[in-house]
Amino acid sequence: MGNLIREEDRAIFLAAVCGQTYAQxxxxxxxxxxxxxxxxVHNFRAKSMGGISEPFGFILESPQEIIIAWRGxxxxxxxxxxxxxxxxKFKYITEECLTHRGFTDIYSSxxxxxxxxxxxLSPDKTVYVTGHSLGGALATLCAIDIAANSSxxxxxxxxxxxxxVGDPAFAKAFSRYVRRSFRYANLFDAATYVxxxxxxxxxxxxxxxxxxxxxxxxxxxxxGTVELNHVLRSYxxxxxxxxxxxxxxxxxxxxxxxxVLELTT
Numbered sequence: 001m002g003n004l005i006r007e008e009d010r011a012i013f014l015a016a017v018c019g020q021t022y023a024q025x026x027x028x029x030x031x032x033x034x035x036x037x038x039x040x041v042h043n044f045r046a047k048s049m050g051g052i053s054e055p056f057g058f059i060l061e062s063p064q065e066i067i068i069a070w071r072g073x074x075x076x077x078x079x080x081x082x083x084x085x086x087x088x089k090f091k092y093i094t095e096e097c098l099t100h101r102g103f104t105d106i107y108s109s110x111x112x113x114x115x116x117x118x119x120x121l122s123p124d125k126t127v128y129v130t131g132h133s134l135g136g137a138l139a140t141l142c143a144i145d146i147a148a149n150s151s152x153x154x155x156x157x158x159x160x161x162x163x164x165v166g167d168p169a170f171a172k173a174f175s176r177y178v179r180r181s182f183r184y185a186n187l188f189d190a191a192t193y194v195x196x197x198x199x200x201x202x203x204x205x206x207x208x209x210x211x212x213x214x215x216x217x218x219x220x221x222x223x224g225t226v227e228l229n230h231v232l233r234s235y236x237x238x239x240x241x242x243x244x245x246x247x248x249x250x251x252x253x254x255x256x257x258x259x260v261l262e263l264t265t
Contacts, residue, residue: 008243010128011182011217013250014067014158015236018132019259021057021071022232030055033257038062042117046110046138048081049102056110057135059117065126066152068114068142072133072161072232081106082134082163085195087208090170092145093177097170098208099141100163100195103134107141114142115150123151128158132232133191136162136183140174140213147177156180160235163194164210171211183212186219186238188229233259 013035020032024043034040038060046056054077060067073082084102092111118127127146131139136159143157157178162185166174174181185192192212199208221229221238228234236259240247251258 006243006246007182008239009246011158011184012236012239012243012247014069014128014130015132015160015184015232015239016250016254016258017060017067017069018072018130018135018160019232019236020257021069021131021135022074024058025055025071025074032058033254034060035254035257038067041066041121042113044110044113044117046106048077048106049084050077050080052077053109054078056106056138057131059114061121061125065128066118066121068127068129068139068146070129070131070135070138070142072131072135078134082194085199085208086201086206087167090141090166093148093173095169095173097167097173099166099170100137100210103137103141103165106134107138107145111142111145115146118146118150118152125152127152127155129155130158130160131162132160132235133162133230136160137165140165143181144174144177154179156182158182158184160184160232161186161189161191161230162212163191164197164212166211166213167209168211171213174213178213181213181215182217183215184217184219184235184239186221186229186235188220188222190226191230 023032041059081102087098
């Protein structure tokens with residue numbers, strides 16, 4: 001698996017990895033399907049609004065690479081953090097920039113744990129950071145932090161249905177630090193349009209500005225509802241259409257690993 005060449009294959013594979021972050025959260029014992037050739041290095045937790053620690057993802061390792069996968073929203077407190085769209089300074093890089101307060105607080109609660117684990121792994125391996133929805137926002141913050149503050153100066157980021165994360169200065173700095181970034185966004189996915197480019201709280205004069213990080217890879221699918229236009233299995237299904245044989249092989253080699261492709265309306 002670590003020798004995958006095609007970017008389409010990598011995107012399909014990492015979408016399936018993202019799916020397992022939801023399985024980790026949903027299973028009481030934190031279990032999930034680990035793909036062939038990979039081992040679990042660490043399961044990490046983070047705190048959303050309310051300060052409750054939750055499973056938020058994991059770190060996998062193969063002979064060639066390391067994967068850090070972040071989960072999207074699965075609890076009420078996760079959604080409340082999504083709504084906390086004022087901004088704060090992103091203190092992990094030297095550039096002056098602002099990021100979404102709710103996302104940044106969640107990421108910060110897991111940051112030291114993740115960087116500590118990375119410090120024990122081989123610096124010669126390629127690091128992939130990935131996430132869906134809220135997980136895409138957290139993965140974006142994680143990728144730039146790793147590039148700036150670890151031995152892995154060239155992490156590769158893959159996100160699916162990610163919201164905007166920071167202001168134009170953050171997006172500009174991100175492009176300097178993270179040279180390989182793949183932001184997959186469905187044109188009909190409402191989550192990719194929030195926060196708005198100009199965000200203002202009611203009855204307040206302060207404005208916050210948001211810009212997506214690069215690089216955008218557009219998808220176009222309509223599955224009947226707002227939810228089905230956003231859920232991970234819809235992204236997996238859309239991406240799989242470009243490489244059906246690879247998808248068939250991936251799912252066969254790793255029973256239970258792939259998101260369910262059947263969509264109901």
